[in-house]
Amino acid sequence: MEDFKTLAYNIFTIWLSVIILFIMLPSMFGISLGISEFYMKILVKILEWATLRIQRGFQEKKKIQMIASNGIIQRDKSPMEEEIGGLRQSRSQCLQRGDFELSDAFYFSKKGFEAIVDDEVTQRFSSEELISWNLLTRTNNNFQYVSLRLTIVWVLGVFIRYCILLPLRVTLAAIGISWLVMGATLVGQIPNGRVKNWFSEKVHLVCYRICARALSSAIQYHNKENRPKKGGICVANHTSPIDIIILANDGCYAMVGQVHGGLLGVIQRAMVRACPHVWFERSEMRDRHLVTKRLREHALDKEKLPILIFPEGTCINNTSVMMFKKGSFEIGGTIYPVAIKYDPQFGDAFWNSSKYSMVNYLLRMMTSWAIKCNVWYLPPMSRKEGEDAVHFANRVKSAIAKQGGLIELPWDGGLKRDKVKDSFKEEQQKNYSKIITGPNNVSQKDD
């Protein structure tokens, strides 16, 4: 019994010292030992091999074809006027009349069925489908049992992920978070001033670096010269809560958000002691004027850290960018757009919040191979004269979508939970009314 205890104790000390020596210290000074690069290289090799095996397996069986595109249908994109106009022309005697035809229902039913089979919005709220299998049990339609060798590799993978990577990562995350809580609380004792800011920045950076290592993230930052500067707002597309760690790894941000309870609450309270973040009470969030006012005060102060905002308001599966809520673009000040694109090959970073809880999600992250992502800093943008917040928001959104290689969608990310607003349907009805009565009649009714 005694032997067992000492053995366990020894293993624990060795474990901790290895972590501190090889991970903690390098991350404190922001240097890399090249271990993660090596790990990624090996991973890529193994995954390539696995994909090749699967493809070969399929070729032998000649049963299921590998289809590169994920679409089910090819959608008809022609606008309503054209489609219904086309229906009209097929009945020559009615060419002159703009009137209603029984065949008009064809257009709506076709559109409806296309949406049922494949719509632009709901699929963005579930995990992206991969073309190749990444040896995790996830989203590959084409994977079934392929070969013994592949299965052994997979089992080995499970062992490594759950028995080696997971404990390592959990330890790291625990260290990182306690570092932040303790460090921030200590820094909070220092009187406001340059010294405090310097310390606070260091404490935050080290914490995020440790956390990033806890997720084995390999992040590549592009165009560092455009990094958000003090007294501005940084906006980025949103895939998961990890986005914050990814961005904060390369600079400090002021966070905006709701006050939480539990562990998150403890972290929030500690952080706000060290440097000014903007936390709102739940009741305050409803008051939009108050929110805007507090954010404006923060954003216009050149001494304060740039605010980090995800204007989509919800996590999207990293294939597209959805509507940017205009609130953050009404504040004024310089906007620093940032595009984040994850490589889904090593693990799916998307947080499907309606399916997994936060803890469940983090567990999945920590048992994935790695988080690989690219971050692009875009040149700062500001509102043009005469441009309203909605247009400005769209302009920023386009820039991010273009840089990140994401599809731009006009839909509101809030649709994940809420029903679509009636006004969109009314818009369709109005368009149709114009077709059957001629534009003049409808607009008269509006006045």
Place this chain on the structure above:
Amino acid sequence: MGSRASTLLRDEEIDEIKKETGFSHSQITRLYSRFTSLDKGENGTLSREDFQRIPELAINPLGDRIINAFFPEGEDQVNFRGFMRTLAHFRPIEDNEKSKDSSNPEPLNSRSNKLLFAFRLYDLDKDDKISRDELLQVLRMMVGVNISDEQLGSIADRTIQEADQDGDCAISFSEFVKVLEKVDVEQKMSIRFLH
């Protein structure tokens, strides 16, 4: 999740659906994974709410009628078989299907089945006639508040007048078919499914 989708659908089932609807093997597995992703209750069936959660369908003026087409009288759940049967109406007619002998049952995507589908969008009470009242209700769904009652009434009157042959002030299916005789139903009521 995709992996679950392919494991839960048995080969016999796929074959039966293939026979019934004419969809290919890969189309069926793809549509099955779509079906499971719409199935928020995860019970193997879709409810009306599951359909309404698709924003593009929710904004469709005839969305409710379209959703209704998936649910047989008195039911509020549709399983994958039923889902596929209704979808099959919008499968394009392929060249080799045009010249099929009449001994086989008519495929779901035939011209007349496509027309019947459209007819039922208008026929709210399922009495195989589109009355003036039914036409008005469907028109109202399509135009919203943008057109006055009188104007809509005259549109309905004219439409029925044009189509009505037996003078019962309603449109029967055969009259419906006659009116749409020259319309390219095959193309307008088909979605380009990928293989």
